Amino acid sequence: MAPQTELNHTHSIQNVVENNVCVGCGACGVVTNGRIPVTIRPRGYYQADLTGASDADLAIGSRVCPFADESKNEDEVADLHYPDLPHDDRIGRYRSLFAGRIRDDAQIPYSSSGGLTSWTLIQLLDRGLIDGVIHVRDFDQPMFGYTVSTTREELLAGRKSKYYPATFDEALRSIRGDSGRYAFVGIPCAIKAARHVAAEDPVLRDQIAFFIGIVCGHLKTSAYAESFAWQLGIEPDRLDTVDFRIKDPALTSRQYSFGARAAGSTEWSQAQTLSLVGGSWGHAVFQLNACNYCDDVFAETADVVFGDAWLSKYEIDWRGTNVVLTRNETIDQILREGAATGAIVKDELDPDAVAKTQAGNYRHRRDGLAVRLADDEKTARWAPRKRVAPGYDHVTPERVKLIRNRREISEVSQAAFEDAKARNDLQVYMNAIQPLIAAYQNETKLSLTTRVRNKLQRETWKLVGRFTKR
Numbered sequence: 001m002a003p004q005t006e007l008n009h010t011h012s013i014q015n016v017v018e019n020n021v022c023v024g025c026g027a028c029g030v031v032t033n034g035r036i037p038v039t040i041r042p043r044g045y046y047q048a049d050l051t052g053a054s055d056a057d058l059a060i061g062s063r064v065c066p067f068a069d070e071s072k073n074e075d076e077v078a079d080l081h082y083p084d085l086p087h088d089d090r091i092g093r094y095r096s097l098f099a100g101r102i103r104d105d106a107q108i109p110y111s112s113s114g115g116l117t118s119w120t121l122i123q124l125l126d127r128g129l130i131d132g133v134i135h136v137r138d139f140d141q142p143m144f145g146y147t148v149s150t151t152r153e154e155l156l157a158g159r160k161s162k163y164y165p166a167t168f169d170e171a172l173r174s175i176r177g178d179s180g181r182y183a184f185v186g187i188p189c190a191i192k193a194a195r196h197v198a199a200e201d202p203v204l205r206d207q208i209a210f211f212i213g214i215v216c217g218h219l220k221t222s223a224y225a226e227s228f229a230w231q232l233g234i235e236p237d238r239l240d241t242v243d244f245r246i247k248d249p250a251l252t253s254r255q256y257s258f259g260a261r262a263a264g265s266t267e268w269s270q271a272q273t274l275s276l277v278g279g280s281w282g283h284a285v286f287q288l289n290a291c292n293y294c295d296d297v298f299a300e301t302a303d304v305v306f307g308d309a310w311l312s313k314y315e316i317d318w319r320g321t322n323v324v325l326t327r328n329e330t331i332d333q334i335l336r337e338g339a340a341t342g343a344i345v346k347d348e349l350d351p352d353a354v355a356k357t358q359a360g361n362y363r364h365r366r367d368g369l370a371v372r373l374a375d376d377e378k379t380a381r382w383a384p385r386k387r388v389a390p391g392y393d394h395v396t397p398e399r400v401k402l403i404r405n406r407r408e409i410s411e412v413s414q415a416a417f418e419d420a421k422a423r424n425d426l427q428v429y430m431n432a433i434q435p436l437i438a439a440y441q442n443e444t445k446l447s448l449t450t451r452v453r454n455k456l457q458r459e460t461w462k463l464v465g466r467f468t469k470r
């Protein structure tokens, strides 16, 4: 066999980028000091540009890329950091599991869910355990991005979920070597990628003291925010900023609204997210292709992870309730103290209840992933190595069809919205996407029995809530 030369040596990061499986995290940019630039593309998502990368850059890039076969998977990383914790196939390793929220009702509207992510970050800062937080918040251009916050005020200003693309390349490089200690906040793939960066870079390893995960259904391109704002009458070139999670005390926590503000205006336009075209997460409009290959729901490599407790018991409470899974003793202790002082309320959960809060996510990320991998295998399309085996046997033919429809909606939405922007006509997008969503909706219609059962569950919990107000 001929010796492998630099020219014929392929690294899987090349497959990742060539096959549009790059999630734009920025890890390859950090470890190559920017020699692999991660830039925003016309359809509104970040991608790495490998054109100027040397073989050494590609090699280290592949070791940190969350979708490259050379990098460690979630189980391997978690085994290194939390070897003694129990493991569950769905949620990974765990220390404590609960549902909860901050008790301060004056502050809860400013957080997406139960507010415990920001509360925990502020605790870490106030106790001197960190000097700052690397998280996604408001930005000049684009409207949201990874930024370093070093004060309580900045952390409070950065609250709420940003369903928006972000890359941590510049933010991580900006703190490297400044001798500060930081908490890094991210969705599961960003946490895994940042863990890989820390494994390669001893300076950043010492600086990133805590990895704070956020449960993730999938990531949206910037067109998600733009398409909603446009439906509210604000064209993409006039859009200043958006709020993805506006709460209403008269409704349930799931019935949140989307708000948008035009440049130069102080007025907000808003509508219930579910009333907007593409407003259901199940439809997966503008989902990144990378998310078709993700099997990590509970940020399995993070020290703690926060999500929404989507169980009828909590859904009916407009304030929002977090599902929380800890893996780090210090954070666990902080949250326990919060409960003891009454700053937070919490109900213990078991692994089944925790997994149940993300039932739709498991259908998409485990059952759906197996189907997509099997489809890719049949069409000889490259796919990253995953912890889920390809196959169709575990789902009905109807679900296989739905999984494929969903993939089509993601692809068509991106292309149609690009076209709509080029022609300055929202209807171009609507005409392409509405029939696909209607067909999908028809297939997923819940049976009458299921709808009645869900309604009964919600009404029961409303009654219980009235008598046990907290």
Ligand SMILES: Cc1cc2nc3c(=O)[nH]c(=O)nc-3n(C[C@H](O)[C@H](O)[C@H](O)COP(=O)(O)OP(=O)(O)OC[C@H]3O[C@@H](n4cnc5c(N)ncnc54)[C@H](O)[C@@H]3O)c2cc1C
Pocket: 110, 111, 112, 113, 114, 115, 116, 117, 118, 119, 121, 135, 136, 137, 158, 159, 160, 161, 162, 163, 164, 166, 185, 186, 187, 214, 215, 216, 217, 218, 219, 220, 306, 307, 308, 309, 310, 322, 358, 361
């Ligand atoms: C893309 C995305 C998809 C999600 N999908 C789901 C889901 O399917 N199921 C579910 O239960 N929960 C999901 N979440 C999490 C949920 O929306 C809340 O963010 C989470 O419950 C924390 O709420 P909180 O009230 O505790 O946080 P808040 O007090 O509102 O604070 C949020 C903190 O997270 C930071 N942040 C926000 N967005 C990002 C981001 N994109 N990257 C890094 N940091 C960020 C903010 O800067 C802030 O520090 C998703 C979040 C994102 C960003």
Ligand code: SF4
Pocket: 013, 016, 017, 021, 022, 023, 024, 025, 026, 027, 028, 029, 038, 047, 048, 061, 064, 065, 066, 067, 068, 193
């Ligand atoms: S490391 Fe991140 S930005 Fe780089 S190729 Fe992989 S997914 Fe893309």
Ligand code: SF4
Pocket: 023, 187, 188, 189, 190, 216, 217, 218, 219, 288, 290, 291, 292, 293, 294, 295, 296
């Ligand atoms: S679904 Fe997975 S790959 Fe996609 S953004 Fe969320 S964590 Fe990353």
